[in-house]
Amino acid sequence: MNGTPALSARNLTKRYGPVVAVDDFSADIQPGEFLTLLGPSGSGKSTVLSMIAGFSAPDAGRLHLRGQDITAWGPEKRAFGMVYQGYALFPHMTVAQNVAFGLRMRGRPKAQIAERVRTVLARVRLDGFEDRLPRQLSGGQQQRVALARAIAFEPNLLLLDEPLSALDRQLRSEVQRELRELNRDLGLTFIFVTHDQDEAMSLSDRVAVMNNGRLAQIGTPADLYERPANRFIAGFLGQSNFFSGDVEEQRGDEVAVRVGGLRLLAISPERLQAGTEVTLTLRPERIAVGDAARSCANVVEGMLRSRTYLGSSIAIEAEVEGIGLLLSTAAAWAPDGGGGATAFGEGQPVALGWSAHAATLLSER
Amino acid sequence: MGETKSAAARTGLLLAAPALLLLLLFYLFPVGRVLSLSVLEPTPGLGNYEMLFTSSGIQAVLSATARICLITTAIAVPLGYLMAYVITIGSRSMRTFMLYGVLLPLWVSALVRSFVWVTLLQRRGLVNQFLQSLGVIDQPLPLIWNEFGVIVGMVHYMIPYAVLPLLASMAAIDIRLVEAARGMGASRGRAFREVFLPLSMPGIAASAILVLILTFGFYTTPAILGGGRTMMIAQYITTQILVLPRWGVGAMLATVLVVVTIALLLLLSRFFDPSHSRTER
Ligand SMILES: Nc1ncnc2c1ncn2[C@@H]1O[C@H](COP(=O)(O)OP(=O)(O)OP(=O)(O)O)[C@@H](O)[C@H]1O
Ligand SMILES: [Mg+2]
Numbered sequence: 001m002n003g004t005p006a007l008s009a010r011n012l013t014k015r016y017g018p019v020v021a022v023d024d025f026s027a028d029i030q031p032g033e034f035l036t037l038l039g040p041s042g043s044g045k046s047t048v049l050s051m052i053a054g055f056s057a058p059d060a061g062r063l064h065l066r067g068q069d070i071t072a073w074g075p076e077k078r079a080f081g082m083v084y085q086g087y088a089l090f091p092h093m094t095v096a097q098n099v100a101f102g103l104r105m106r107g108r109p110k111a112q113i114a115e116r117v118r119t120v121l122a123r124v125r126l127d128g129f130e131d132r133l134p135r136q137l138s139g140g141q142q143q144r145v146a147l148a149r150a151i152a153f154e155p156n157l158l159l160l161d162e163p164l165s166a167l168d169r170q171l172r173s174e175v176q177r178e179l180r181e182l183n184r185d186l187g188l189t190f191i192f193v194t195h196d197q198d199e200a201m202s203l204s205d206r207v208a209v210m211n212n213g214r215l216a217q218i219g220t221p222a223d224l225y226e227r228p229a230n231r232f233i234a235g236f237l238g239q240s241n242f243f244s245g246d247v248e249e250q251r252g253d254e255v256a257v258r259v260g261g262l263r264l265l266a267i268s269p270e271r272l273q274a275g276t277e278v279t280l281t282l283r284p285e286r287i288a289v290g291d292a293a294r295s296c297a298n299v300v301e302g303m304l305r306s307r308t309y310l311g312s313s314i315a316i317e318a319e320v321e322g323i324g325l326l327l328s329t330a331a332a333w334a335p336d337g338g339g340g341a342t343a344f345g346e347g348q349p350v351a352l353g354w355s356a357h358a359a360t361l362l363s364e365r
Numbered sequence: 366m367g368e369t370k371s372a373a374a375r376t377g378l379l380l381a382a383p384a385l386l387l388l389l390l391f392y393l394f395p396v397g398r399v400l401s402l403s404v405l406e407p408t409p410g411l412g413n414y415e416m417l418f419t420s421s422g423i424q425a426v427l428s429a430t431a432r433i434c435l436i437t438t439a440i441a442v443p444l445g446y447l448m449a450y451v452i453t454i455g456s457r458s459m460r461t462f463m464l465y466g467v468l469l470p471l472w473v474s475a476l477v478r479s480f481v482w483v484t485l486l487q488r489r490g491l492v493n494q495f496l497q498s499l500g501v502i503d504q505p506l507p508l509i510w511n512e513f514g515v516i517v518g519m520v521h522y523m524i525p526y527a528v529l530p531l532l533a534s535m536a537a538i539d540i541r542l543v544e545a546a547r548g549m550g551a552s553r554g555r556a557f558r559e560v561f562l563p564l565s566m567p568g569i570a571a572s573a574i575l576v577l578i579l580t581f582g583f584y585t586t587p588a589i590l591g592g593g594r595t596m597m598i599a600q601y602i603t604t605q606i607l608v609l610p611r612w613g614v615g616a617m618l619a620t621v622l623v624v625v626t627i628a629l630l631l632l633l634s635r636f637f638d639p640s641h642s643r644t645e646r
Binding site for chain 1: 539541542544545546547548549550551552555559560563564
C-alpha cells in the first residue's frame with residue numbers, strides 16, 4: 001500500500017451557492033486499489049467523482065495523479081474511464097462505435113481500433129452485438145457496453161457512478177464479480193460509487209464513507225465495521241445499539257461506564273477521565289441471549305418485546321431497564337439441534353450479555 | 366375488446382362531429398372551391414398549370430420565392446441554432462434573458478417590424494448614416510427595396526420559429542453524453558461535432574422545414590421591404606386575384622403553395638416522431 005498513490009485528493013471542496021456539496025475531501029488511492037465512495041443520497045459522492053473526472057472544477061483543493069498536479073487539466077487530458085449511472089451510451093452510435101469512441105479520439109489506427117473493440121466486447125461477453133444500437137439492448141447489456149467503452153482505451157483509472165443500481169439482484173452480483181475480476185486481471189484502479197452498503201463491503205479494498213459532503217471515515221470494510229469512528233458510521237454500516245453514559249473509572253484498557261443504573265464494561269486504549277461523556281455502540285450479533293449470556297462480562301436482564309424470524313437468524317428486541325430497547329440477533333438453529341433463539345417467548349424475561357471487547361467506545365454523545 | 370374500441374371510436378367521432386362540420390363548412394369547402402378554380406377558370410382544363418412551364422413571369426416569381434425562402438432558412442436556422450444552444454447550456458439568468466429576447470418579438474406584428482427595418486435600412490436610414498459618418502462608404506448602400514432587405518426582414522421574423530423546435534430537441538439531449546465524450550478524450554469542438562450536433566439533427570430538420578413553410582406564405586414583409594420590385598408568390602397571388610383579376614392563375618399558384626406546404630408538413634411530421642427525436646436514457 002506504500003509508494004506514490006495512483007490518485008491523491010487533497011482538501012477538495014465544492015460549493016453550489018450556499019450548498020457545500022463537498023467539504024474538505026482528502027483521500028489517497030493506491031494503484032490497483034478498489035476504493036468505494038459510500039454515503040446516503042446527496043452526500044456528495046457524484047460531486048467528488050465529477051471533480052476527479054474533471055467535469056467540475058473544485059473551489060478549493062488539489063488533485064495529484066501519480067504525484068503530478070492535474071487540478072487544472074481538462075477531462076480529455078486526464079483520460080479516466082467513466083461508467084455513468086444510467087450508462088450515458090451514445091444513442092446514435094452502435095455498440096462497436098460506442099466502444100471505439102475513446103480509441104478514435106486518441107487517433108489510433110483503424111485496424112488497431114477494430115481489434116481492440118473485438119477484444120473488449122469479448123471480455124464483457126458481448127461479441128455479436130457490435131452493430132446493435134443501445135436502445136436495442138437490455139439494461140444489463142447496456143451496462144456491459146458502458147463498461148467496455150470505459151476500459152477500451154486503457155484508462156489510468158476507472159470511475160463508476162452507481163453502475164449497478166438499475167440491475168436486478170442476480171445480475172447485480174454477477175456484474176459485481178466481473179468488476180472484481182476486471183480490477184484484479186487488469187490491475188486497473190477503481191473508484192466506485194454506491195449507496196448500497198453490502199455492495200461496498202463485499203467489493204472494496206477500502207471504503208470511504210461520506211456524509212453531508214464530508215468524509216466520515218475511510219478504511220477497510222473490517223475497519224469500518226469493527227472500529228467505527230463515529231456514531232454515523234456505526235449506524236450507517238450494519239445496525240448498532242447506542243448507549244450514552246459517563247466514564248466511571250478506567251483500569252488498564254478496561255473502562256467502566258455508567259449507563260442509566262447499569263455499570264457496563266468496555267475496552268478503550270485511550271485514557272479517559274472519570275466523568276467523560278461517551279457513547280457505547282454494540283452490534284446486535286455480539287449479544288448473547290439466554291443462558292449463554294450469564295458468563296459474559298456484561299449481563300443485563302430484559303423483557304422480550306418482539307422476535308422476528310429472518311431465516312438464518314432471529315432478531316430479538318428486549319426492553320432493558322435504564323437503557324431502553326436492545327436489539328440482538330441470534331442463530332435460529334442451535335448446534336445441538338435445538339431451536340436456538342426460537343426457545344424464547346415474547347413477554348418473558350430474558351438475560352442478555354456481551355464481553356467487554358464487544359462494545360466500541362465513541363467519545364461523543 | 367375490438368367492440369369496445371370501435372364503440373369508443375364512434376363516441377369520439379360523435380363528440381368531434383360539430384367541430385369537424387364547422388371545419389368542413391368554413392374552411393375546407395371554401396379552400397376546395399378556390400383551388401378548384403385553378404382547373405375551371407377561365408376554361409376547364411390544365412391550362413393554368415401549363416403556365417408554370419411557359420410563363421417567364423411566373424417562373425421568375427417562383428424562383429425568386431424559392432431563392433429567398435432557402436436563403437432565409439439557411440441564415441435563420443444557424444442563427445437559431447446558436448441561440449438555442451446558448452439557451453440550453455447557458456446559466457439560468459442567461460437562459461431567461463435569451464428566451465425573452467427570442468420570444469418577445471412574437472408579440473410585435475410583421476407590419477410594425479417591417480417599418481422598423483425601413484427606418485433602419487433606407488437611403489437615409491440609421492445604418493447608412495452611421496456607415497457614412499464613419500467614412501466607410503461614400504454613397505448610401507441599397508439595403509432596401511430589394512431581395513437583401515426582404516431577406517433581412519424575413520430572417521428577423523423567422524428567428525423565434527427557428528429557435529423553438531431546436532430548443533425542444535436540445536432539451537431532450539442528455540448533457541452527460543457530451544461530458545462522456547470529453548472524458549474519453551474528445552476536445553470541446555470534437556464532442557460537439559460527434560455527439561451534440563448529430564443528436565440535435567432532428568431539431569435542425571424540424572426547424573428548417575418549419576421556417577421554409579412559413580416563409581413560403583410570407584406577404585407583409587416582402588410587400589413592404591421588397592418595394593414592389595421583389596415579388597414573392599403570396600404577393601403575386603394577391604395581385605392576380607384582387608387587381609387583375611385572373612382567378613385561375615391565382616388559384617393555380619395557391620394550389621402549388623398548398624401542395625408544397627403539405628409535402629413539407631409530411632416531412633416535418635417524420636421528425637416529430639418520438640422515436641426519431643428522443644435520446645435513450
Ligand atoms: N449542479 C448542481 N447545482 C446545485 N447543487 C448541486 C449540483 N450538483 C449537486 N448539488 C448538490 O450537492 C449535494 C451533493 O450532490 P451529489 O450529486 O454529489 O450527491 P450524491 O452523493 O451523488 O447523491 P446520490 O446518491 O443521490 O446520487 C446535493 O445536496 C446536491 O443537491
Ligand atoms: Mg450521485
